[in-house]
Amino acid sequence: MGNKDLELLISLQDIDLMIEEAEEVEKLGFSITGCSELKIAREELAEKINKPLLYRYERLRGKLKRAIVPVKNDICLGCFLRQPTSVCAQGREGLDLFTCENCGRMLYWLD
Ligand SMILES: [Zn+2]
DSSP states (O other): HHHHHHHHHHHHHHHHHHHHHHHHHHHHOOOTTTTHHHHHHHHHHHHHHHHHHHHHHHHHHHOSSSSEEETTTTEEEETOBBBOHHHHHHHHHTSOOOETTTTEEEEEEEE
């Protein structure tokens, strides 16, 4: 997998989190303009992501607020577990998508 999928996935999660927030606010009785536009943008983005990856993301999002999290200083920012050095070396190259063995979240490297 290339960096492109990773970027798309991160954008998708950003939109999902925005939609979630908007829906929370709507529950309080406020109407949010742009929420339906967000949903349309979400669908368009989702179509560009390869299917197995998208399913994996959706499954994770079913149980976790964030399915994809950054790794900083070799630490998964989802569960704060240090990742193995070999994984970090490959992860930084950004050529493959790794999963945290502890929390199952998909990882991307910030540094
Ligand atoms: Zn983790």
